[in-house]
Amino acid sequence: MNSIAAIPEEIINLFDKSNVPLSLASAGNDKPLIATNKKFCELTGYDNSEIIGKNCRFLQGHYDNTEARKNIHQFLDGNFGLSIRQPLINVKADGTPFINLLYMSRLCDASGNTRFILASQFDISNTQTEKLAQYGIALGDSIKKISPIAYQAGIILEGSIAAIANSTAMIAQAKLTLADLQSARHIF
Template identity: 35%
Template sequence: MVAELPDKLRDYILRSGVALAVSTADGDVPLTLVNQRFCDLTGYAREDVEGHNCRFLQGPATDDASRAALHDFVHDPAQNDGRFIVLNYRKDGLAFHNLVFMTRLRNREGRARFILASQFDMTTAQQRKGLRSNDETLSRDLADLKMMGQQFGLAMEASAASISNSIAMLARLNLDE
């Protein structure tokens, strides 16, 4: 399935300094590509996760409301982007609060082909202080991704700006804490 992503877009995701994962937009939405930052965040190797739905990151204390919000987004093609805080678990069993931004990548006909998700560990105050840097990095990455996506017929339906604005808002809120 990774082959369906344009090479330039796939290479960009793999190089990104933001934890990124791409899944199909159909069926059980299995992961088709994750980058090294995703692997660093979760403790899983690429070959452990590609082909599997991201719910393997959920665990016993992941609340039903978070599960339902993710499920509703994935199964409602009318939603273009979403933001979720979910309790996830690394491969070693350590829990972390994962701030997940998801956006649908659509072809020129408007059909969702992939779901792009970025993740940020929101567990500690120190990491929250890093949101301003994450915001700047993600804003640059999303602008580049949007341009590449459009070149290859994948429209992000203004979700790049929405995600960037959401992160900027969270950065401002958390820097005031």
């Protein structure tokens, strides 16, 4: 039996105990979502049943996110580093835009082949520096719990969660971007 054909059940169980939004995609084909947790559904307004099997780009609505997607492609192609933190414009199920600070890291087998992608989402446009720092700690905590369970199943979780350098500037930029989007919505 190939022990890494499926994601261990314990990891899925940890997902719902986590205090942060989490999502997991298969590394194959178009990276379909195979799991999301309650916090992800609370943040985005989507129900698990509507989104499993879809690529998470549906959250971008009609926004282009050209630069952000370029960085994500580089990460997914293995040319960016072990993990990525990338802000991009997303839209909740009710149509509300927000700036999603997307964290992603790869789950690899012993030969170094990427099997799954783990991601976490955070609404950086409606937050303060302390809240982002708390989120960073909670995400690190979840990753610390997922990592050894994955390892037992022959899967290595790459990357670590470092404090976000210059988070005040990042939050300020996200708020500005959101304000621009909102004023554009008033015009049309």
